[in-house]
Amino acid sequence: MARHPVKTDFPVSQVRRYLEPGPIVLVSSRWQGRANIMTMGWHTVMEFTPSLVGCVIASSNHSFHMVRSSGECVINLPTTKLTDEVVGIGNTSGADIDKFAQFGLTMAEAAKVGAPLIRECHANFECRLHDDALVDRYNFFIFEVVRAHVAATPKHPETLHYTGDGMFMVSGNVISRRSLFRPGML
Amino acid sequence: MARHPVKTDFPVSQVRRYLEPGPIVLVSSRWQGRANIMTMGWHTVMEFTPSLVGCVIASSNHSFHMVRSSGECVINLPTTKLTDEVVGIGNTSGADIDKFAQFGLTMAEAAKVGAPLIRECHANFECRLHDDALVDRYNFFIFEVVRAHVAATPKHPETLHYTGDGMFMVSGNVISRRSLFRPGML
Numbered sequence: 001m002a003r004h005p006v007k008t009d010f011p012v013s014q015v016r017r018y019l020e021p022g023p024i025v026l027v028s029s030r031w032q033g034r035a036n037i038m039t040m041g042w043h044t045v046m047e048f049t050p051s052l053v054g055c056v057i058a059s060s061n062h063s064f065h066m067v068r069s070s071g072e073c074v075i076n077l078p079t080t081k082l083t084d085e086v087v088g089i090g091n092t093s094g095a096d097i098d099k100f101a102q103f104g105l106t107m108a109e110a111a112k113v114g115a116p117l118i119r120e121c122h123a124n125f126e127c128r129l130h131d132d133a134l135v136d137r138y139n140f141f142i143f144e145v146v147r148a149h150v151a152a153t154p155k156h157p158e159t160l161h162y163t164g165d166g167m168f169m170v171s172g173n174v175i176s177r178r179s180l181f182r183p184g185m186l
Numbered sequence: 187m188a189r190h191p192v193k194t195d196f197p198v199s200q201v202r203r204y205l206e207p208g209p210i211v212l213v214s215s216r217w218q219g220r221a222n223i224m225t226m227g228w229h230t231v232m233e234f235t236p237s238l239v240g241c242v243i244a245s246s247n248h249s250f251h252m253v254r255s256s257g258e259c260v261i262n263l264p265t266t267k268l269t270d271e272v273v274g275i276g277n278t279s280g281a282d283i284d285k286f287a288q289f290g291l292t293m294a295e296a297a298k299v300g301a302p303l304i305r306e307c308h309a310n311f312e313c314r315l316h317d318d319a320l321v322d323r324y325n326f327f328i329f330e331v332v333r334a335h336v337a338a339t340p341k342h343p344e345t346l347h348y349t350g351d352g353m354f355m356v357s358g359n360v361i362s363r364r365s366l367f368r369p370g371m372l
Contacts, residue, residue: 042231087366142324177353
């Protein structure tokens with residue numbers, strides 16, 4: 001698998017394809033000329049159109065103020081080949097280190113937001129803050145995905161699903177029950 | 187694997203163990219003497235203590251008014267052995283059928299809420315509505331898990347993760363990076 005998979009535009013209304021299964025993701029941000037990355041496991045799709053994703057970014061994270069101040073971020077989808085980077089990023093702070101440099105990750109410019117894409121990830125979802133009504137109470141941000149980039153292969157990448165306690169479940173095998181769905185319910 | 191696994195109390199502050207990986211879940215509810223079940227894929231952990239889970243229940247679901255009116259539900263965790271039930275429940279409406287009867291599922295009484303547990307599921311999380319601030323705008327409910335019941339085995343059940351289009355990813359294989367975590371970050 002290429003270290004820097006070639007990605008093409010993907011419909012923002014269909015990002016549930018990658019986020020609804022609940023993978024751990026990497027959130028990249030940029031503010032006042034500095035970029036950072038955090039590992040995030042608490043997120044959910046909220047709407048197809050506009051393409052909304054809700055997520056918890058604890059205020060103790062260095063990324064919290066960067067995301068809130070810029071009103072932007074990129075949600076990047078790592079696969080199992082980035083397991084150690086995912087763990088390293090989650091166990092360090094952007095207050096202390098440059099995570100792109102430390103973990104050998106490469107930035108690319110986004111199309112619609114100032115936050116950088118992570119080239120090594122399978123997919124990148126450019127996000128703008130849509131609603132901050134629950135940020136003060138729950139650190140809960142609602143973003144709109146405004147542009148999506150996805151690698152064409154593999155079609156079903158192996159993703160990481162965090163259980164706590166240093167343990168991840170791995171998804172990748174796929175089963176179809178398409179024939180059992182009513183039209184409109186897929 | 188037993189059709190009705192024996193479950194024991196599980197700490198509500200640790201339900202992220204089962205929900206953070208992002209599995210499809212079954213939401214059971216009871217209102218005015220009738221019970222119902224819906225399939226749900228849009229949910230996220232929001233806090234350890236109190237144990238908060240946010241989720242989208244579209245207002246077009248028969249369960250929406252039952253959950254909102256009762257202020258309670260149970261989030262049940264199915265494994266792959268219930269794949270066809272998960273799909274059937276997601277493709278039918280409680281306005282038309284009794285889903286427990288139709289899909290051969292068994293109710294058990296909850297300890298703290300009026301909604302029934304589904305015995306065939308691997309885990310049951312009893313929930314009370316904690317905050318409905320975003321229900322009108324996004325159909326987004328924030329529940330507190332007030333009691334949790336989990337089967338002792340298997341330790342890492344195979345769960346279903348919905349991608350849309352009738353396709354599920356399966357999680358079950360586990361990888362540990364526990365040794366790479368800082369204390370307090372697990």
